[in-house]
Amino acid sequence: MSNVLRVELRNGIAVFTLDRPDRLNAIGTDTVEQLKRALEDVRGDDDVRAVVVAGAGRAFSAGPDLGEIESFTTPGPFRAFVGRLTEAYALLEDFPKPSVAAVHGFAFGGGLELALACDLRVAERGARLGLPEMKLGVLPGAGGTQRLPRLVPPAVAKEMILTGEPIDADRARQVGLVNEVAEPGGALAAAEALAARLAAGAPLALAAGKRLVDYGLGMDLEAAIAYERETVAVLFCTEDRIEGLKAFRERRPGEFRGV
Template identity: 40%
Template sequence: MAELLSVTKENGIATVVIDNPPMNVLSNKVAKELDEVFNELKEDREVISIILRGAGERAFMAGADIKEFPDRGKQKDEIDVHEVFSKIENIPKPTIALLNGFTLGGGLELALVCDIRIAEDHIKVGLPEVNLGLLPGAGGTQRLPRLIGASKAKEIMFTGELLTAVEAYRIGIVDQVVGKGNGGREAEELARKFAGKSLQSLSRIKHLINKGSNLPLEEGLRLEKQLFDELFVTDDAKEGVRAFIEKRQPVFTHK
């Protein structure tokens, strides 16, 4: 049973809330619970889309738990954050990160593994590890340059300075900026749109984009053809085509 995360489910949407006050930092326990919760959500047939957010209004996640740093590598139960984040990145369901407060260090790195990022306009984001003589160690040096380009990513990491929500939107770190307190509604509306689609389609689209972006074009196209052929014979594809011909909304069973 998770203690620092809570999960609610409704109408095909799971909302995961990180609740590690006061700033929802990424402790070893939070990482373990993220691993457990997302493993469960991956197998949950009732869940189609997932929202990840922080409790309260102060932080989505304000970095790693620095108090644990002196004992890093000494704990027998220490979990590999890279593995956890990669699992979240590749879960075969759409994920939305709702950035409802400070999103720093490991918090931004966690947000980067989600498919969509919605930011409330009061937030700050950044990778300030250089100020501690460290570097982003949970995927930031690899994922951020792929998202916004190498030069801008270097500037952000070299300076360790924080960006406003608007600045983060302008360079492509976040996909939407909404007013304070409105992020939950926007995330739920988008998650509902996703949940109304076929998971057979959604999972293959996500896999093709995540994997294909690291493949030569010809290999990516071959993979696309393979997954399209697989999808074409599913019950949901047949239902979607039939509903279009009959001029009605499809009823997907995710099979």
């Protein structure tokens, strides 16, 4: 298995870089397995507080490895491939530490689906984001049809999915697909700066905040608010909550330890 994912630790942030620039960071089985392993490696590392996902070379990712897909001669292997992809993206989405995608060039198909699995997204001005599978006679199969309309208005999601046409970073910001637009060449630095702001937060509260938003969207409002109430009550008992109040009174940044 070739090394197609580079992992670097920078000031409490794990930077995962898709590293197949000669293939525009096409995502194959190797990438999926290495992404899963990287997530497992940093999950229990208390020094890692946030994750940034980026791409080497000219683009974030062109999507799934078409060469690998074209080697499948029956639906079974393709279904298994999509299953592995979906599983890896679910691990990223459910990861207890916040994640930020740094998009440059373009993020298409499975590449955009990878970015959608992150909590937040930064894109360079001029970058294009899209789900072009319709033009190949298929549809996104690794969460694109479900995560996209949870981020943008359904009509925008349908436009992107049913036409297969990409949108640029500025429109992506307008519709809520990306959180920040960086100048050309600045996506990674902007994503790391955003991740650093997240990493400064209390780890238990960060993980709980992710769960409240993600799980609460699938509940009715009354149940979601009850879930919120119980979660906040648990956080009230943590040492980080005590430290947070003390730091506020002393007008200094909190020193959170995840306890």
